[in-house]
Amino acid sequence: MARYALHQVPIKVSVNNDTPVPMSVFKRKNVSFHENSWPSHSSLDFKIASSWTRARPVFCMSVQQASKPKVAISPLSLEDAKEPPLHLYKNKEPYIGTIVSVERVVGPQAPGETCHIVIDHGGNVPYWEGQSYGIIPPGENPKKPGNPQNVRLYSIASTRYGDFFDGKTASLCVRRAVYYDPETGKEDPSKKGVCSNFLCDSKPGDKVQITGPSGKIMLLPEDNPNATHIMIGTGTGVAPFRGYLRRMFMEAVPTFKFSGLAWLFLGVANTDSLLYDDEFSKYLEDYPGNFRYDRALSREERNRNGGKMYVQDKIEEYSDEIFKLLDGGAHIYFCGLKGMMPGIQDTLKRVAESRGERWEEKLLQLKKNKQWHVEVY
Ligand code: FAD
Ligand code: A2P
Numbered sequence: 001m002a003r004y005a006l007h008q009v010p011i012k013v014s015v016n017n018d019t020p021v022p023m024s025v026f027k028r029k030n031v032s033f034h035e036n037s038w039p040s041h042s043s044l045d046f047k048i049a050s051s052w053t054r055a056r057p058v059f060c061m062s063v064q065q066a067s068k069p070k071v072a073i074s075p076l077s078l079e080d081a082k083e084p085p086l087h088l089y090k091n092k093e094p095y096i097g098t099i100v101s102v103e104r105v106v107g108p109q110a111p112g113e114t115c116h117i118v119i120d121h122g123g124n125v126p127y128w129e130g131q132s133y134g135i136i137p138p139g140e141n142p143k144k145p146g147n148p149q150n151v152r153l154y155s156i157a158s159t160r161y162g163d164f165f166d167g168k169t170a171s172l173c174v175r176r177a178v179y180y181d182p183e184t185g186k187e188d189p190s191k192k193g194v195c196s197n198f199l200c201d202s203k204p205g206d207k208v209q210i211t212g213p214s215g216k217i218m219l220l221p222e223d224n225p226n227a228t229h230i231m232i233g234t235g236t237g238v239a240p241f242r243g244y245l246r247r248m249f250m251e252a253v254p255t256f257k258f259s260g261l262a263w264l265f266l267g268v269a270n271t272d273s274l275l276y277d278d279e280f281s282k283y284l285e286d287y288p289g290n291f292r293y294d295r296a297l298s299r300e301e302r303n304r305n306g307g308k309m310y311v312q313d314k315i316e317e318y319s320d321e322i323f324k325l326l327d328g329g330a331h332i333y334f335c336g337l338k339g340m341m342p343g344i345q346d347t348l349k350r351v352a353e354s355r356g357e358r359w360e361e362k363l364l365q366l367k368k369n370k371q372w373h374v375e376v377y
Pocket of ligand 1: 153155177195197377
């Protein structure tokens with residue numbers, strides 16, 4: 001297996017000083033990847049960019065200028081619907097999509113493997129940021145012989161325009177589920193997770209059964225472009241936040257010009273486990289007044305009690321600011337490990353009490369105001 005993965009980092013090229021077109025550069029990451037034969041993003045995007053520039057005079061194309069303009073997206077009709085698409089494809093009649101690419105996105109020292117998987121849905125399974133796809137792995141359900149496997153849900157990690165900005169793909173961020181024998185502590189390959197391993201092992205051109213899209217809890221409220229969005233993710237729980245942040249900071253969405261604050265707390269094991277870190281770091285550079293990004297590296301950093309640094313410990317560090325933002329109407333989102341919620345609730349309860357507030361009442365109020373969004377698994 002090759003040691004390097006091509007990690008896409010879109011840059012924006014300004015043409016005529018105002019209209020950006022997408023172009024990608026590929027950054028080498030010291031990780032392994034699955035070879036693929038799909039036309040590379042770089043050659044595809046280069047074709048788009050060069051045909052565009054042939055048609056129009058280019059006055060300026062410098063990296064300096066390229067930092068702020070956003071990426072053009074299409075079709076803009078994806079903005080027209082008033083309600084999110086829901087359950088367009090059901091378990092009995094899934095849509096058959098095609099794998100475009102499977103890329104390992106963690107470094108060699110990450111415990112476990114996480115892959116970024118782009119699926120071509122041909123524009124037939126539209127979705128909004130924060131929704132999930134269902135995937136039905138191939139084969140027979142061992143518990144119900146003669147029946148297909150059960151559907152598994154995956155949060156979509158791209159915006160509705162997909163990673164090619166054309167509304168035809170959806171990306172998933174999938175961690176291989178592995179089973180460790182409690183007695184030996186060793187991995188038991190005979191019990192590995194069915195769907196996550198199917199997805200991470202798939203190759204470009206493979207077919208994949210898609211249901212959905214589903215979910216309304218994690219939709220990004222867009223009524224107020226000045227709103228504050230506090231996002232708390234562990235591991236692959238970062239997926240919906242990648243979609244939100246691309247919509248806020250990367251894409252030129254005519255009907256959503258974000259001018260509020262997005263604050264991402266991401267909990268992962270170590271530096272090699274960071275997900276989409278280049279992308280998020282770029283927003284910090286480009287939009288320092290609108291984006292904050294705090295990472296909790298559980299196996300590299302210590303909390304103030306000497307224990308593992310979890311996202312809830314980071315939240316505690318900033319609790320005063322977070323409480324003020326919530327009082328001002330901020331939305332707060334949690335996505336990822338189910339196990340983080342008790343720790344988060346304990347932390348928030350402790351902070352509330354130290355401020356002379358009752359957490360149960362505050363939580364009820366946040367839920368009533370639709371500020372509290374949780375999707376854990
Ligand atoms: P399964 O085959 O379902 O196995 C489940 C677990 O049991 C695995 O850990 C496996 O190791 C273990 N196991 C298997 N056989 C045995 C056995 N005989 N004895 C003991 N243990 C065993 N996941 C992501 O990676 N990314 C996402 O973005 C994501 N989003 C989600 C969103 C939602 C709303 C939900 C509900 C879940 C999401 N998930 C996500 C989780 C995902 O749906 C799957 O649950 C996950 O990928 C595991 O599925 P699997 O088929 O690989 O494992
Ligand atoms: P750790 O694995 O060091 O205990 P994963 O990679 O398994 O999806 O996990 C993502 C991150 O969430 C890891 O840093 C993991 O830490 C951390 N984590 C595990 N349990 C909890 C928990 N109860 N609360 C918060 N974070 C957690």
